[in-house]
Amino acid sequence: MSAIVTLVTSVMLGIGGVWAAYNVNMLPVSASTNAPVYDELFRVLFIIGSILFIGMTALVIYSLFHFRRRPGETGDGIDLEGNISLEIFWTAVPAIVVLFVGLYSYDIYDRMGGMQSLSSHNHENHMESNAERLWGGIGSGPIETSSIDQSSSLPIELTAMQFAFIFHYPKGDIISGELHVPVGKEVSLKMESKDVIHAFWVPQFRLKQDVIPGQPTILNFTPTKSGNFPIICAELCGPYHGGMRSNVIVDEQEDFDIWFNQNAKETISSL
């Protein structure tokens, strides 16, 4: 009897977890090619989290009522001493869950391009210092390489400082406080800090990368939705860290070209 109850409860918990992951929407709009990959991981974590949270909370509430002290009960509880199979069970289950989450996260990071060698990166075609070392970031992942020609990526340099993000477009020599990018085109952002560690974060792109003084990092992404999204510094960097924000304006190609040509120091016919 109790085996059936356990089975039914587990199945219901599983269904509840999956339902919660597909119906509770906590993430902002997804606006880059990375976003669906990231959201897939988030959904799986949410399923596991919901099952554990609902299961444990329910068990605690059930136990509180079911095993409460009845009137007239004054003695100690039953003297329980060890249960090998239970010990094995509650060691194995978390171990498997944690291992799975770790491997799956690694796979997602790899699919986003995080494991790709940065030294061979296309950004260097546009930079004068070919030998310069890039220290970390998200390269051109398999998602991008399959659909988008790498040489066509748009190089942009980001300088972070207390307390602002400054964007420089090597083509056209534009300096801007906001990031303008065309929709559907890969952007290659090379980032360096002037002072302390900052972090470039666009929640809608599901991307966050540290910006480190003296150690350039790279971040490649392809916006998939036009719109205006916040750029937030995600590393506590000083007293005005909370005000260190900017915007990324994702435009259709024509609108981006207009903006670019209006601001470019030199006219460029093809981007």
Ligand SMILES: [Cu+2]
């Ligand atoms: Cu900052």
